Amino acid sequence: MNKDNKIPSAENPFKLLNLKSTGVKKWAAGVPAVMAAFSDLFEEGVPVRGTKALFKMNQKGGFDCPSCAWPDPDDDRSVVGEYCENGAKALAEEATTKKVTAAFFKENSVYDLANLTDFEIGRFGRLAEPMYLPQNGTHYQPISWDDAFKKIAEHLNALDSPNEAAFYTSGRTSNETSFLYQLFAKEFGTNNMPDCSNMCHETSGFALLATLGVGKGTVKLDDFYDTDVIVIIGHNPGTNAPRMMSALEKGKRNGAKIIAINPVPEAGLMGFHNPQHLDGVVGHGISLADLYLPVKINGDMALLKAIELLLLDFEKKSPGQVFDLDFIAKKTIGYDAFIEQFNDYNLEKLAEESGISPADLYQAAQMLAFKKRIIFCWGMGLTQQPNGVDMLKEIVNLLLLKGSIGKPGAGVCPVRGHSNVQGNRTMLINEKPTEEQLDRLKEVFGFEPPRQHGYDVVRAIKAMHAEKVKVLFCMGGNFLSATPDTTYTAEALRKLRLSVCVSTKLNRTHLVHGQEALILPTLSRSDLDIVNGEPQFISTENSMGVVQSSKGILKPVSDQLINETQIVCRMAMATLGSRSVINWQLYANNYDAIRDIIARCIPGFEDYNTRVRQSSGFYLPNAAREGKFITKKYIDRAPFTLTALPENLLAGDEYMMATVRTHDQFNTTIYGLEDRYRGIKNERRVVMMNQKDIDKAGFTAGQKVDLFNYDDDIERIAPLFVIVAYPIPEKNTMTYFPETNVLVSINNVVAGSNMPASKFVKIKIRKHNPAIYQSVDKMLEDAHSVAG
Template identity: 40%
Template sequence: MSDDTINTDPYTGAAGGWGSMKSLAEIGLREKNGPETARELTRQNKPGGFMCVSCAWGKPAHPHVAEFCENGAKATAWELTSYRTTPEFFARHTIAELRGWKDFDLEQAGRLTHPMKYDGATDKYVAVSWAEAFADIGAHLKRYDPKKVVFYASGRASLETSYMWALMARMYGSQNLPDSSNMCHETTSVGLKSAIGSPVGTIHLSDYDVCDAIFYFGQNPGTNSPRFLHPLRSCAKRGVEIVVFNPLKERGLERFTDPQNPIEMATGKSTPIASQYHQVKAGGDIAAILGICKYVIEADDQCQRINAPAILDHAFIAEHTTGFDAFADMARATDWSTIEHESGLSRQDIEAAGAVYARSKRVICVYGMGLTQHVHGIDNLHTLVNLMLLRGNVGKPGAGFGPVRGHSNVQGQRTVGITEKPELAPLDRLKELYDFEPPREKGWDTVDACEHIIDGSAQAFLGLGGNLARAVPDTAAIEPAWQRLDLTVSIATKLNRTHLLPGRNCYLLPCLGRIETDEQAGGAQAVTMEDSFSRIYGSRGRATPAAETLLSEPAIVAGIATATLAPNPKVDWNAWVGNYDLVRDAIEATYPDKFDRFNDRMWTPGGFWKGVPAAHRQWLTESGRAEFNIPTALNATGFAEAPGRFRLMTLRSNDQFNTTVYGYHDRFRGIKGTRDVVLMNRADMAEMGLAPHDLVDMVGDADETTERRVPKLMVVPYDIPRGCVGGYYPECNILISVKHKAEQSHVPAAKSVPVRLERAA
């Protein structure tokens, strides 16, 4: 549903404000939401209510009157839409026809209502009974090699469902448990784990109340986590210096009008957010962070020479770290001209940031996929850890790491066993509890799964939510390969592009949404999830289900499990479905250190903390200390500069959450009516002889023979570093090879993709 009128006038307003209010009103009218939606919004992200189905930002114990953001409210309106995708809908449309629809239009068709099976003879989905679907899926799974079956989990599924999903996969014999983390924050899991021994953030939401400075890298709160704007606004108002490193000027990091502040809404005033804003080149963060480290180390050297108070926390470094001397020597030896070239920033700007770091006692480092989605993303994280260790900014109030996660429970899924890495799952404990032999070999992560689907060695794909075929790289290779799988099963609430790539046997299984009442044999059920701060919350839906024919996610997992696995007296799948307390008891038995008294604590206002050792300065690393690491490269892109080669950053719009497109108005970037654009620096445009709204093809420029091309993108002049361009995700995924991934973590390197531009024919 793109708009016939395309507009690219720059947006001059603040984040939030009346623009957010208007956007919410528009989606409510479009979805024809009733009074029930307004009622549910009052319960969103509040103790005893339901946890947002969008991002994983923290839920305070003492919430705002409206504890939801623009995108969170859109997600609620989207899920509680009045539209339905019924068997009659599928009778009217072939799959070939639906492939011609845009992503927005597919999901706008409404909530799925019946289990469906693909009929190749008619190229249509046809309704089947739940019993028939489970029996046929189970019969197929029994014929496959478990090591060639993928059990993917989207980051929205609850802790209860995720635990059941992982247990089912391992009892079946598969360790192929990729999830959304593999696409975004796996670099965090690997990089932080190796450097400080904990794979997640170390701060609490309350640390923002006492920090002195925030260093902010590669994350856009205005689009990806708008509720974060409230603590950022509070920090800015009390004088916290917020130093931002991001290639694009993002409005949420510039200024914010609080929609819940009557004075700001009435006067149009806003709060400035960033005190410094440095537009680092895509892939230039290693050099920028190293430059800050160099400044601080050399300033401390000077203090030592003149017997002035130290800048570095030498006591912390001596007691808690290893590798400092080698890293400090490397930082001193790296010349400023190299740092300036690789970062795209001036020495003066980097030193200005360094001066803030040097004088601040409690610093929080915030980052997102702008750091993780690069070939050398691990070096990004390690260099960031080095910076924080220099002044002991880990494991004390108001200081630490604050990675901002996307999906609402993507971190929690890992906590309860969704992982392809055997060392991260309590396999011996599972064997003891359930009397089976779990697989011990490493399974497939998301990129591995894509490679096996492309080469034909994967036999089946089961997806617990998500739109994976649309989200992953190498779209042109993935889409035909997906249809060669022998079995594809998707558990979903709405239709998306992955469902239009049916395997030879294919099922589409509709589930209840988190906001809806989940009535089981034991009464109305609740679920739990974990946020970016490692806190666990209960969530209870009360909205009327979209259809009486829907099953809950746990019921669907149990249905597949009982049809596939041999009976096991230690696992009563049906009893678990009837009472989710029993699933939580099983989680507690499996992870007693994190989930002690799980059922008793799940409704704790503000959630209960599962614990992060590094937050207590307990370093579970090989050395037993926090480790300084020397970066292997100063350019995170993994490719060389070349004439005509640009660094593409894939982006989300203000009207989008991951692959879900809510509309065609990227308000903060001033782009309305289309997503087929490329953001360019005006000097780069002039050098290529391009004018605004000219059409270009974006072509992959990796050193390989496969051609990847996105045709006829409209050129939009934008404040972006030279040599860098921006384009929307997932439309630009076709340009990313599955081989273009982060070293060690295998995250697709979507924030620095080599491309060139050609005038459209």
């Protein structure tokens, strides 16, 4: 806490802008997307520098997009541009020549910067030199790299136990850095490795490992081009993975049917104007969803069971033509018990629970009944539900009935978020490493890695709050703005002895910090990385298991930026010194040496250095993709799972809230203030409500309100929002994160995966009361008191 006793804000300022609502769009991309992509390059003042980089992004021999993890085509790639609008925005922020230097921090206190919005904080440009905030300091001040690593080493070596440190990872980190990062943590002595998977797709891995034996998707990009039905559930491709729409378009033109399941009609599910095709520019594009099912929030389980009930009825009428009985007999277990449960289900009741009419449910089942090549895609609309693990197991149940896993054009596709978030986990970024993985590290390196499981994100926050974790090192990301229960998390961060952030740009986690804090600036994906005079490349894994090279081309904006790999190695050398058995200097200077050691430690990476230099990279082994299901309990048998139907009860004055991001946003990075496809412009503090709910509560569209949550018998307040009438199921609402993360209890988690259940938050909505600010200020004072 600074000496002036001012508390840096953990949240965006409670102020409104000038909301403009233009209505929901029915298609995505097209010319507006192209214009938006290039406008950011001009806004950053780098039209030439940025355009040069754009035409190398996602190209063979180029660099991997720093945005989403959607795969690149294995064969020829578009010469016009193998990127989307959001990828171009991410590139513009990397390519900018605006710099945040020591002079900037000298002029701007931490407190003053924290009073800006996340959008404003992110517009200052690239971090240009390492910075240090001393205890009780008000301003960050410059520090040399050597002194920064010395400071980290002093804090780490002063801990009573290695488990008093936690090492967080964002999805941007390369395979090479991720491997060394977890290796350092283990040699230091802890498995405390919370990472961004703990907040997005941990649920997917947990469910798929238990049922299919592989914690990843089972399809390739080509499967989308030749399939019968694509089901997209709990995902908004137009904003979250725009390049996915090109695959959907190709599949649709080849005869695939598409079922879209989502509480609101997202434009990217409805239609697509491909800006690289003539009819996408001057024509009508292509309609994507053949059937749209506006499911209630957390009504997905009832919907899935209803479809299965109907499929069972189809099977009874046409034995052996709907279910793949041969596949079920040879490749599954638990079929009879699974089928027996449907004696207790009623279609009308399931329809009511899901919010979908029996007629539409019947149509969905009919589209699936006599088809075998079915792909299910999902996003955080499922993974961030409290019963998300069970819902994904139910999707697997449905596909097992159809024999739609392990064959071309069929399988599961969790649509991963940040680029290389999947690669991080493959590189052993995991708070719960397996005994086999640890044994292999011991065999290769000769030290005994810790066997005790570490903290995931939620448990790490609680441990910081209890002062069991005293040093937090963040390899990328914006920890505070990404995590739930903002006030609680901010209290936890303020109790740390030291917080360290490896970053490319300023964010709120730099401003809500430990007693001491470091900001370590690093190279971005698009930056030229030169080590000992030689340009280097790194590698990443996309969401379909392809490992590929990535080589930046842009001259860095500062000569004080070093790559993440060297940051890890220099931290390791400073901290461990002569007690280390690992040649960190070798890995700091030689990325090939890192890949060689990965090849010895992780199955599937044999001959890594040769194969990653292939133009399209290489696929990692995926047994389930080949129809082999090897789980902890069964060999070559995928289990049917019995799941429960949730009771989603709301009090008369309660609503269910799901947090989402805008089209002008990627994770916690805010590119602009236009949620173009939802027709919401120049405002982020909005709550989307059904018009009937607005009328019943006596509200009006455009009215100012305050939002409340009462989980754990604690009043959480998000003040000053504006109501927007929106086509969403009754008693359901949507808001943007991070503005409403404050309402997500740290204890509101997904069973099994322990992820924050940010898509299932019970709230109350009341007319705005200006005096509410006093309650919020009191919460901040309490946080200050606890941290002090």
